[in-house]
Amino acid sequence: MALPKISPPSLGLALTPNIWDAVALVLVIGAMVLIVYGGEQTVLPLSALEVAPVSLDPSNLPLYALRTTLRMLLAIVCSIVFTFIYATLAAKSRRAEMVLIPLLDILQSVPILGFLTFTVVFFMNLFPGRVLGAELACVFAIFTSQAWNMTFSLYQSIRNVPKDLEEATQSFRLSGWQRFWRLDVPFAMPGLIWNTMMSMSGGWFFVVASEAITVGNTTVTLPGIGSYVALGIQKQNLPAIGYAILTMLLVIIAYDQLLFRPVVAWADKFKFEQTASASAPTSWVLDLFRRTRALRALSRPFAALSKAISNLHIALPGSFNAVSRRSGEPSRIVDAGWLVVVAASTGYAGWRAYEYLSKTLSPSDIVSAAGYGFMTLARVIVLITLATLIWVPIGVWIGLRPKLAERIQPLAQFLAAFPANLAFPVFVVVIVRYGLDANIWLSPLMILGTQWYILFNVIAGASAFPNDLREVAGSFHLGGWRWWIKVILPGIFPYYITGAITASGGSWNASIVAEVASWGDTHLTASGLGAYIATATEAGDFPRVILGIAVMCILVTVFNRLLWRPLYAFGERRLRLG
């Protein structure tokens, strides 16, 4: 049950914002502008698709669930491929690293549903009038929710490969390719798998959100659980929502049991530890494979193939080889040239973004977007505080009772994976029926799905709290608030921070779907940046979508740098036990 000691990648590396963050931000915004610009030039009437209409008949649900799951699988494969290429490039090339890492930092603070706005337009133009475009846009949205933290994890692992093993691979003259598969990848495996699992958990939310989306006059409805729920909302059919929730529960359980548990149990051997740990993760599926001769035989060709591939003698360029380190000082001229290229692209992207946005937007738009941004910021802060006040005591209470923790922990992880947006209609119905203020009562939806990260991280922290320290506290009769302040809160602090960072990041993302809600013809809106982006998206107002996203990016990044990173660094330095 112990969580691997892996830093939340959303923290990145540097503590203080620097020029590279600004460069990355401009590049990201510029790329969005270019996509929209290209899309508008082709001026295609994006008429409604010829898609088999979704029906609310529950017997269709298994098929819808399958399609939703396939989208997830496709996205995770894309994410893994992307991770291997991007992270390796960033870790092995100093020049690539200068740009790629800040870029990644900004990319992961871009709201995922913001991406969706652009990619829908982009992919629909690529495949006009065909379902393929919409499918790709959906897969791409899930991909953007999964790839960044996986990439960060792999990058950090490759950068932190133990020195002695590195020397051993060199001394035994493994080729760059062999080294990559024999050392870098296995070493990165536990972190990568953990982050992949986290990504999958987050991904369900976005697959549901992106199956039914309207961008201007383009309405995309892909058969799946998400569009089923969207139709249910339109038709005000509460039982249908219930069926969808039930189906999702089953899908996530199956995913966990059939895919992730076996992978985690298998990957246990990659854990970098010199002594065997007390409890290793288990999986009945993996046991089945290991103990059944037929199944084992089935896996053998794959093992042989992967071994053959990893043993290919492929020379890899750059710092893959020890010898290249001899060349001494990196060339200053090439460095200067590279800087010029980066500066030029940034300048061009910035100029295009300015030109495009200044046509339709005035300074007052920026002010209003920033104002909405602060409203959402206030919501995030209040919600995280509330969730902390509720879940930290409960998490500690559970975590200190090992038997209970063992049972609750999977449940909390499961709740974190469950796409909370499926449950939104249930809340909206209540708000509509009792005429509650949307500005206040829509807010909890933002944290509905992400509060569980706080809970299960706190449970993990309290479970890992050393017994001798508890005994000391007991023998000195430390009780009441003193026990909380001096003993347990510092003990779980690093874990809590990890959970809170994930929860706050998730809440920002969720604001885009949580601040606007509807039930049949009733539309509820809470004023905030999420609603701003959602409304602009629906209206096809791209300049305002870009503006909203830019404001959110900046707020999230600044929030991370000024609050979470210092807290995380403090926790790691002072309060990490053992």
Place this chain on the structure above:
Amino acid sequence: MLDQPNQTSLLEIHGVCRSFPKGSGEDLLVLEKVDLTIRAGEIVGLLGRSGSGKSTLLRIIAGLIAPSSGDAKCRGETIVGPPNGVAMVFQSFALFPWLTVLQNVELGLEALGVDSAERRTRALSAIDLIGLDGFESAYPKELSGGMRQRVGFARALVVHPDLLLMDEPFSALDVLTAETLRTDLIDLWIEGRLPIQSVLMVTHNIEEAVLMCDRILVFSSNPGRVAAEIKVDLPHPRNRLDPTFRQLVDSIYARMTQRAEARTPTIEGIHGTGVGMFLNHVSSNVLSGLIETLAGPPYNGHADLPVLASHLQMEADEIFHLGESLQLLRFAQLSEGDLMLTEAGKRFAHLDTDARKKLFAEHLINYVPVLGLIRRVLDERPSHIAPAARFRNELEDYMSEESADETLRTVVSWARYAELFAYDEQSELFSLENPH
């Protein structure tokens, strides 16, 4: 094996220097003009204090780092990258935790492109040779330290290297395990069953070097160079209690303390002395304990280093660190392999805690320039606060970043004990305020 007619040299090192970039400006020279030749059939030891550059030399030979200048040739070819026919055993074992014993051993052969059948045969025979039978499918984390290092040996031997490099291979093991592994290895060597021609080992353990090597190169520190070459003609298996063995160990101790005397900081401003003096991190508790031990019977203020080392179960390197720290503080004097308490040292042994702290503080201010400097700066500033970075920068003019860090850590812990000044780890500030 020494009487073999084959005298071709496996390895030739001429005038090799190596420097590393320092925290500030100039490079730090760690190896200066080293010459070394290794012929077939000998075990050569590189013996020296930590920081004498012996590990750096080993890594140059292994092709892991390049020399800054000079000539390194393996079998007549200049070393560029890990050379053919050289394999290495690591201090930390450097086993891949996700590979089984067998897979770890096969690794080097895979890199050579040996086909899988031959790979298996050779790996199994290496495992057999080194006494790992039955552990083929175990993962390293299931093995004890000694068994893990056996895997390290098997992995190196399986590629049949001409030259086996060993980087302090026994220093991470407990005393008994290390001794078993040493004797097993020497037995295999004298029986001629090891598929290698020569061994080059790095060690800071004097007895280990005398026990195993045919030739010992003693390194001096700052910068590292070969201070002496000692031939060991004793036949294997060697007996540690043999008077000739003891005499050899004693003479090497004496030789190494001679240089420790030369390192005594007496002249202000010279490299490695004054403010820029490197301070080994030695706890004040250990120093007090050592003074008490020296003052009491049977030593009564005067101890023979090898005797003291074995009494305290310490490596030569550790006892040197302690001796030098005491010498620096003028509590003891090192000479000819002996450690003697000074008058101040004898007085220290009989004081109570508070008086000890006072005496310690006095000696720190007088004899450790950097502590004196920090105290002066703190006294002069109206705020009585100074950032650690200021002193770290100054130290980095003389030494690497790591050494500067260790020196600062030593400064902090000694100053805390002596209640000279306080240090806040969070803000990295020195100050005169002591919490009361």
